[in-house]
Amino acid sequence: MKLLYDLLELSGVSSNESDTANFLLEFIQKRKSSWNVLPKIYSGENFHDCILLKFGNPSTAVFAHMDTIGFMARYQNQLIPVGGPEIISGTWLTGKDSLGQIRCQLLGDEEELSHNFPRKVDPGTCFSFEQNIRVDEEFIQAAYLDNRVGLYNALKLCETIENGWIVFSTYEEHGGGSMPFLLKFIQENSPIKQALISDITWITDGVRHHEGVVISIRDKFIPRRKFLDRIISLANQSNIPFQLEVEAYGGSDGREVQFSPYAIDWCFIGAAEDHVHTPNEKVSLADIHSMIEMYKYLLANF
Amino acid sequence: MKLLYDLLELSGVSSNESDTANFLLEFIQKRKSSWNVLPKIYSGENFHDCILLKFGNPSTAVFAHMDTIGFMARYQNQLIPVGGPEIISGTWLTGKDSLGQIRCQLLGDEEELSHNFPRKVDPGTCFSFEQNIRVDEEFIQAAYLDNRVGLYNALKLCETIENGWIVFSTYEEHGGGSMPFLLKFIQENSPIKQALISDITWITDGVRHHEGVVISIRDKFIPRRKFLDRIISLANQSNIPFQLEVEAYGGSDGREVQFSPYAIDWCFIGAAEDHVHTPNEKVSLADIHSMIEMYKYLLANF
Amino acid sequence: MKLLYDLLELSGVSSNESDTANFLLEFIQKRKSSWNVLPKIYSGENFHDCILLKFGNPSTAVFAHMDTIGFMARYQNQLIPVGGPEIISGTWLTGKDSLGQIRCQLLGDEEELSHNFPRKVDPGTCFSFEQNIRVDEEFIQAAYLDNRVGLYNALKLCETIENGWIVFSTYEEHGGGSMPFLLKFIQENSPIKQALISDITWITDGVRHHEGVVISIRDKFIPRRKFLDRIISLANQSNIPFQLEVEAYGGSDGREVQFSPYAIDWCFIGAAEDHVHTPNEKVSLADIHSMIEMYKYLLANF
Numbered sequence: 001m002k003l004l005y006d007l008l009e010l011s012g013v014s015s016n017e018s019d020t021a022n023f024l025l026e027f028i029q030k031r032k033s034s035w036n037v038l039p040k041i042y043s044g045e046n047f048h049d050c051i052l053l054k055f056g057n058p059s060t061a062v063f064a065h066m067d068t069i070g071f072m073a074r075y076q077n078q079l080i081p082v083g084g085p086e087i088i089s090g091t092w093l094t095g096k097d098s099l100g101q102i103r104c105q106l107l108g109d110e111e112e113l114s115h116n117f118p119r120k121v122d123p124g125t126c127f128s129f130e131q132n133i134r135v136d137e138e139f140i141q142a143a144y145l146d147n148r149v150g151l152y153n154a155l156k157l158c159e160t161i162e163n164g165w166i167v168f169s170t171y172e173e174h175g176g177g178s179m180p181f182l183l184k185f186i187q188e189n190s191p192i193k194q195a196l197i198s199d200i201t202w203i204t205d206g207v208r209h210h211e212g213v214v215i216s217i218r219d220k221f222i223p224r225r226k227f228l229d230r231i232i233s234l235a236n237q238s239n240i241p242f243q244l245e246v247e248a249y250g251g252s253d254g255r256e257v258q259f260s261p262y263a264i265d266w267c268f269i270g271a272a273e274d275h276v277h278t279p280n281e282k283v284s285l286a287d288i289h290s291m292i293e294m295y296k297y298l299l300a301n302f
Numbered sequence: 303m304k305l306l307y308d309l310l311e312l313s314g315v316s317s318n319e320s321d322t323a324n325f326l327l328e329f330i331q332k333r334k335s336s337w338n339v340l341p342k343i344y345s346g347e348n349f350h351d352c353i354l355l356k357f358g359n360p361s362t363a364v365f366a367h368m369d370t371i372g373f374m375a376r377y378q379n380q381l382i383p384v385g386g387p388e389i390i391s392g393t394w395l396t397g398k399d400s401l402g403q404i405r406c407q408l409l410g411d412e413e414e415l416s417h418n419f420p421r422k423v424d425p426g427t428c429f430s431f432e433q434n435i436r437v438d439e440e441f442i443q444a445a446y447l448d449n450r451v452g453l454y455n456a457l458k459l460c461e462t463i464e465n466g467w468i469v470f471s472t473y474e475e476h477g478g479g480s481m482p483f484l485l486k487f488i489q490e491n492s493p494i495k496q497a498l499i500s501d502i503t504w505i506t507d508g509v510r511h512h513e514g515v516v517i518s519i520r521d522k523f524i525p526r527r528k529f530l531d532r533i534i535s536l537a538n539q540s541n542i543p544f545q546l547e548v549e550a551y552g553g554s555d556g557r558e559v560q561f562s563p564y565a566i567d568w569c570f571i572g573a574a575e576d577h578v579h580t581p582n583e584k585v586s587l588a589d590i591h592s593m594i595e596m597y598k599y600l601l602a603n604f
Numbered sequence: 605m606k607l608l609y610d611l612l613e614l615s616g617v618s619s620n621e622s623d624t625a626n627f628l629l630e631f632i633q634k635r636k637s638s639w640n641v642l643p644k645i646y647s648g649e650n651f652h653d654c655i656l657l658k659f660g661n662p663s664t665a666v667f668a669h670m671d672t673i674g675f676m677a678r679y680q681n682q683l684i685p686v687g688g689p690e691i692i693s694g695t696w697l698t699g700k701d702s703l704g705q706i707r708c709q710l711l712g713d714e715e716e717l718s719h720n721f722p723r724k725v726d727p728g729t730c731f732s733f734e735q736n737i738r739v740d741e742e743f744i745q746a747a748y749l750d751n752r753v754g755l756y757n758a759l760k761l762c763e764t765i766e767n768g769w770i771v772f773s774t775y776e777e778h779g780g781g782s783m784p785f786l787l788k789f790i791q792e793n794s795p796i797k798q799a800l801i802s803d804i805t806w807i808t809d810g811v812r813h814h815e816g817v818v819i820s821i822r823d824k825f826i827p828r829r830k831f832l833d834r835i836i837s838l839a840n841q842s843n844i845p846f847q848l849e850v851e852a853y854g855g856s857d858g859r860e861v862q863f864s865p866y867a868i869d870w871c872f873i874g875a876a877e878d879h880v881h882t883p884n885e886k887v888s889l890a891d892i893h894s895m896i897e898m899y900k901y902l903l904a905n906f
Binding site: 193205206217218220221222223224225226228244246247248258259260261262263265 | 477
């Protein structure tokens with residue numbers, strides 16, 4: 001879990017993911033020789049802040065987004081959201097501008113947001129929730145489990161995967177925009193037939209803590225039934241705990257696979273959290289465990 | 303009309319179009335030798351559930367979507383919509399899950415939908431409106447004339463077309479997502495300059511039954527004026543009854559042609575219905591006739 | 605400024621940009637021999653109504669949209685908007701249909717729009733705001749400064765640019781749709797790393813007349829921080845007046861660069877106006893001047 005804690009301490013508000021990307025790259029360089037298969041690594045300015053790892057001969061890609069929701073300084077002491085953070089007046093935020101580190105509180109409501117930092121902040125400065133990681137025997141609670149857990153799962157999968165792309169995307173929380181060029185690069189280099197989205201979903205009427213990783217039958221968008229049937233059949237064989245989600249709302253990098261100019265099947269598979277998009281996101285440790293196991297199983301058995 | 307009745311009996315809620323695709327493929331295989339030109343057929347897993355027919359040397363493609371609106375089982379006895387069905391409590395629905403056939407009623411309103419089937423239904427099960435085809439001398443009334451009439455028109459066009467793509471797409475009712483890869487395949491294999499959307503539109507202030515096929519000047523999106531002018535001029539020459547539509551809302555597969563990375567003109571041409579997205583969609587038989595005639599005329603005279 | 609006045613007299617409602625395109629092409633043909641570098645010109649039906657100019661060896665493209673907001677005739681005397689015009693009952697509109705020139709007034713509100721022209725107008729006829737250009741020592745006020753100023757800036761840049769694409773796009777005000785094929789053509793012919801959007805933005809809490817061209821840190825979408833930092837650093841070096849914008853709403857052709865399948869950085873740079881999308885758009889002459897200077901500086905110093 002040390003790796004997950006390290007990931008949770010990084011900041012990476014959508015559009016400003018370079019610190020997270022640098023951490024991931026360093027980690028990958030340090031650890032790759034211990035993995036079963038040595039991946040080919042694609043990163044750098046041609047990929048903006050994204051990273052692609054190609055293991056063996058892929059027919060599947062796993063996507064984990066590295067960006068988080070947050071806030072941006074507007075004029076005076078105003079803030080505007082990046083992505084869809086929950087607005088809870090009094091929440092502690094951290095950021096950094098040309099004059100140095102900033103720690104302040106979020107004030108106001110969805111109509112009008114501000115911060116209480118005593119000096120003027122550079123317009124465009126990004127703010128994240130202040131991190132506070134809490135772990136007990138059953139749960140981890142922190143800001144940004146969405147999607148540090150997805151990154152963690154993807155990095156754990158690197159240890160054993162033999163064939164497949166593992167891809168770290170940006171901008172997922174704020175409309176997207178890196179998936180189109182990532183998919184184009186993949187399809188033109190070592191094309192895939194299917195994509196799994198390593199991300200965090202929501203506790204709802206039908207999705208509960210400790211009942212296993214969630215395989216999503218749909219959110220706002222709907223994967224192809226034939227592909228879902230195959231995933232669910234493999235999941236049943238695996239004996240790993242899982243639950244099925246059927247929701248009318250929400251989206252993920254899967255949306256951009258759906259609308260890409262490639263016939264690629266996709267499915268969202270991830271642990272569920274409550275207190276979504278707050279500093280208190282909460283995920284069952286057992287669900288994280290079954291998420292990691294399920295990815296390992298699926299990538300080995302597709 | 304036998305073919306149209308057969309098409310109306312199929313179920314094909316967006317994401318679950320394989321039964322419809324199989325029917326179309328079988329029909330095409332059986333009938334193709336009677337057509338003026340033998341098409342090249344593209345289908346199978348590389349095209350998900352879509353089908354492309356290439357006749358001669360195309361400069362035009364005709365797109366007809368094979369999916370329908372419907373509902374999906376959520377948890378307990380909850381339902382959520384697929385696409386935008388009209389919510390009329392008491393409507394009869396049909397579906398099928400791992401335990402067998404299901405017939406039940408839709409209950410509730412747009413806020414909270416459920417069904418009254420006495421046993422638990424597998425989450426993710428698709429439901430369609432129960433079919434009830436009614437025909438008199440002037441009208442056909444049924445569920446899913448949108449877009450079984452569009453499919454019917456496309457299949458009738460197969461009989462005489464000499465040059466052109468005829469393409470059966472998926473997911474149109476629920477956000478789209480097959481058009482991008484279909485267009486890419488077409489442009490990389492036998493590229494087109496223009497696309498016609500074979501689909502059903504709405505009776506409105508200015509669109510009436512029995513006044514001919516509708517040529518749409520716009521819905522939410524607007525085709526290029528130069529192309530519309532050319533279509534309308536050909537339609538005038540044809541002496542086939544038609545009417546012009548100018549609406550602020552609605553969309554079709556034309557939207558995805560507009561936003562594709564290809565300079566392809568597009569226009570929606572189709573008969574109009576009332577009781578849209580209910581089990582009682584109603585279209586004038588004369589308008590279906592002029593739709594078929596207009597497509598034949600345009601494809602022969604572009 | 606003669607050129608700007610000429611541009612302001614053209615009509616070019618989204619989907620009907622051919623008059624504007626023809627004017628631009630003629631102007632380009634007449635003036636190109638006086639420019640520092642002779643561009644390669646791409647236009648014609650393969651590009652719909654868009655125009656691309658390639659100067660030298662580009663790494664940057666400048667995009668200016670040639671379309672405007674307006675209205676379209678529906679049935680009877682109804683109107684529907686094209687793009688997002690401000691609805692001010694009594695506004696004078698001009699258009700032209702098969703029976704000749706039309707001058708009439710806009711009536712009604714956002715719920716129900718009509719015109720008061722005494723005869724029936726062809727459905728689908730486009731209407732523009734009647735033009736009324738007013739200039740004093742500080743300001744220009746007219747309809748359609750958005751985006752005739754952007755076109756003007758792009759054409760002024762043609763005089764001195766050595767390397768770069770200058771591209772005139774369509775449909776920006778009504779959902780877009782030309783940028784995807786323009787970007788594909790550029791990337792497949794002489795690819796770029798970055799894009800500047802030559803367009804007009806809004807006077808807001810933090811953006812004021814006479815304070816220089818606006819460099820937008822964000823609107824609804826957010827460019828990559830690394831690229832913004834580079835632009836702002838160059839702008840600081842330039843000694844040209846500029847101001848920074850941080851807004852939660854609005855969009856531009858930059859949106860389509862963001863969502864394109866290419867890793868291209870983008871930034872919106874343009875003068876600000878008030879009375880947005882009315883016949884009385886108002887821009888500071890000094891801000892137009894710094895817009896032109898900033899584009900020349902950036903293109904010479906990237």
